[in-house]
Amino acid sequence: MGELINVAQERLRAQGGRMTIQRRLLFSILDSLGEHPTAEELLLLARKQDPDLNLSTVYRTLRWLEAESLVSSRVFAEERRQERFDAALPSEHHHFMCTNCKDVIEFDTDLFGAIKGQFQELSGAKVETGSIVLYGLCSKCRQTKNGNNLNLETE
Amino acid sequence: MGELINVAQERLRAQGGRMTIQRRLLFSILDSLGEHPTAEELLLLARKQDPDLNLSTVYRTLRWLEAESLVSSRVFAEERRQERFDAALPSEHHHFMCTNCKDVIEFDTDLFGAIKGQFQELSGAKVETGSIVLYGLCSKCRQTKNGNNLNLETE
C-alpha cells in the first residue's frame, strides 16, 4: 500500500529518528505483505535483501512501530510463545487463523461495535479497543485437508 | 463450584491417573477462583497451603486440564506476556481486561454466533472456535482515576 513507509518516515523525522536502510526495508516488507509474520519470519524475508540484518533490529523496529500504533501484534492460540505482527493501518480488523495451515485471514464486522456497546452497558466499563480471533479450517484446507505451510523458504 | 474437581477426578481415574494432593489443591483453587491467574500467580496462591509446590507441577497440571478442555488459556496484551488460565467449564465466554487495574471480566454475547456465520459465508472457512478480547477501563477505574495511569489516556 505504501502508506506505512510514508507515515513512519514522517514520525521518524518528527522525533529526530533516522531512516536507516534496515528500517526502510522492514517498513516496506510489512507494508506490502498480506501476511502476519513472526519476528523471525520477517527476518527471513528481509534477509533476502539484507543478509546481515539482525533479529534485534527487527524487534526494535517492530516495537517502535507498535508504539506508534502503526503495527499491532497478538499471540494466537497454539503459538503461545510467539507474537505475530501486522501493519495496523487499515485500523480495526479481526483475525481468523486456520488450525491446519496456520494462515491468518483478516476480516471486519459491523457487529463488533454492538458487542462493545452490549458489554459497556452491562458492566459500566469504557471499552477502548479489542479484537476477535476465530479458529477453524480455511476454505483451502477444508477441501484438501493436508497441511501446507506459509512459504518462507528462501527462493 | 466444585464442578472441575469432580470432572477432573473422573477423567483422571478413567485414564489411570492419580489424584495427588498437588492436583487436588490446584483443581480446587481454579474451581473457586473468579480470576484469571498466570501460572506463577496460581503457584503463589497454592503455596499458602502447600509451600513446597513447584512451578513445573503447576504447568503440568494446567496443561493436562487444558488438554481435557477443562481449562483454557490466552495471552492478553500486557507487558509481561504470560498466559492466563481459567476454568473453562461455563464453556464459551469472552474477556475484557481493564488496562488500568488489569482485572479480567468474563462476558457472553449472543452476537458471536452471527459473527462466525458472517465470516464463514464470506470466506468459505469452517469456524470451530474463537474468542473476543476487549480492553478499556472497568467501571471502578473509570470512577476513581479515569485513566490517569502511564500512557493510555486516549478517549
Place this chain on the structure above:
DNA sequence: AAACTTATTGCGAATCATTTGCAATAATTA
C-alpha cells in the same frame, strides 16, 4: 566534502516464560 554528533546497528549475553530429564517419592493395586 570532511568533520562532527549521536541514533542505530550487530553481536553476544541476559532475561522471561515454559518445558523437559531424571532420580526420589507417593498413589494405587495386588
Place this chain on the structure above:
DNA sequence: TAATTATTGCAAATGATTCGCAATAAGTTT
C-alpha cells in the same frame, strides 16, 4: 505390606524477546 509406576521437585534446557555496548552510519554543520 510390598510392588508397580505415575507424579513430583529440582535443575538444566529451550524458545522468544530484550539489553549493553562498541562499532557504524544518518543527518547536520562547517
